Amino acid sequence: MKSVSSPLTILFLLLLLQQTLFAAMADRQFIENTCKGTPSPDLCLEILLPNHESENADLTGLALIGVDAVQDRGFEILRQVVDLKNSQPELTPALDICAEVYHVVVDSDVPSSREALRGGVAKFAEDGMADSAVEAQACERSFGEHGQSSPITDSNRIMNDVANIVRAIIRMML
Numbered sequence: 001m002k003s004v005s006s007p008l009t010i011l012f013l014l015l016l017l018q019q020t021l022f023a024a025m026a027d028r029q030f031i032e033n034t035c036k037g038t039p040s041p042d043l044c045l046e047i048l049l050p051n052h053e054s055e056n057a058d059l060t061g062l063a064l065i066g067v068d069a070v071q072d073r074g075f076e077i078l079r080q081v082v083d084l085k086n087s088q089p090e091l092t093p094a095l096d097i098c099a100e101v102y103h104v105v106v107d108s109d110v111p112s113s114r115e116a117l118r119g120g121v122a123k124f125a126e127d128g129m130a131d132s133a134v135e136a137q138a139c140e141r142s143f144g145e146h147g148q149s150s151p152i153t154d155s156n157r158i159m160n161d162v163a164n165i166v167r168a169i170i171r172m173m174l
Contacts, residue, residue: 027055034062038168040161047162059173060117063125066166067113070132073159074106077139080152088151097142098152101135105159109135113166122173129170132163 031054035044047069048054054065081099085092113128136159143150150156 031062034059034169034172035165037172038165040165043158043161044165044169047165059169063117063122063166063169063173064114066162066169067110067117067125067129069162070113070129070159070166071106071110073155073162074102074110074132077152077155077159078102078106080155084151091143091146091148091151094139094142094146094148094150098139101138105132105135113170117170122170126167126170126174129163129167133160133167136160136163 028049031048032041032045035041035048038044044066048062048065051065054062057065078099081095081102085095109128109132113125113132116122116124116128136156140150140153140156
């Protein structure tokens with residue numbers, strides 16, 4: 001009887017493995033297709049694929065992962081702003097504007113987008129992400145307005161790109 005159950009067990013495990021692989025490939029394909037519809041497909045994949053929650057996510061779930069990425073970037077930039085104020089106090093006027101606009105991102109835009117997505121009101125979620133992109137641009141502009149060169153251009157550009165990726169994912173829901 002052992003010789004019969006052993007091949008059956010192996011066959012069952014192989015079928016289970018095959019099912020799991022097909023499901024994972026289908027999930028990855030969904031994510032790849034979603035990212036193709038965004039302004040920066042490669043960055044989109046960099047945001048979504050490492051997050052284990054993306055494995056079984058629908059569009060709303062992928063958008064929520066993106067909103068979390070906007071929040072994470074916002075907090076990173078706020079930390080940069082604090083560090084720069086300490087190391088380059090001459091940039092304080094522009095950095096104060098950046099602190100203000102990034103607090104809007106993490107304290108208002110992200111929570112309102114998250115709540116709107118969970119409540120099924122994608123249009124309001126899109127508005128929050130659009131504002132996050134505008135805030136990144138406002139931060140960057142503030143340096144020029146003060147006759148200074150921005151030390152956080154890359155961070156502002158990435159925030160703008162990530163917010164626009166999430167916005168594109170949300171638009172797919174409209």
